[in-house]
Amino acid sequence: MKNKVLTIMTILLVTITLVGVIALVVILKFSDDEEAKEPSIEEVIETSVDIPEVTTNLLSNDFIRISFKIQTDSKKAKEELEKRDFQVNNIIIEELSEVKAEELQGKKGKEFIEKTIKEKANSLMQEGMIEKVYITSMMIQ
Structure with missing residues (x-):
């Protein structure tokens, strides 16, 4: 029972970390595009x-x-x-x-x-x- 809970917690932690990294990459990618715009x-x-x-x-x-x-x-x-x-x-x-x-x-x-x-x-x-x-x-x- 303890091993099963530990495995589920590890999977959830890895999943949350991956989602956070992907979100960070997407945010940085879009902010770079805004800086590359032509000046007014x-x-x-x-x-x-x-x-x-x-x-x-x-x-x-x-x-x-x-x-x-x-x-x-x-x-x-x-x-x-x-x-x-x-x-x-x-x-x-x-x-x-x-x-x-x-x-x-x-x-x-x-x-x-x-x-x-x-x-x-x-x-x-x-x-x-x-x-x-x-x-x-x-x-x-």
Whole structure:
């Protein structure tokens, strides 16, 4: 009789433990999905820095006027990026001076310059990261 009660109690304890572990895994899984959601437009604006229009020569002896909005992952990263604006401008001028006007034509050219600026500027960042670089205006002459 004692062995039977002990066996039933053990089975119940193991069952309750398994149900608890499964519930914990399900709760953690769903909470991770909520964190992975895209930020609202207010959050994007709150953590973004406007880079004023930069005018520089391209490799092909044309010149470009271009401005950006850079989205960071936090307010601290935004503050750091605002302090590093001169370094970001330097990166933009250096990278554009190595590109021909033809290479900036079309969607691929714009994506290339956005990606390049993001990677180079992220190498400077100590407080957070740059999530996305947007071209807000661009004119090649």
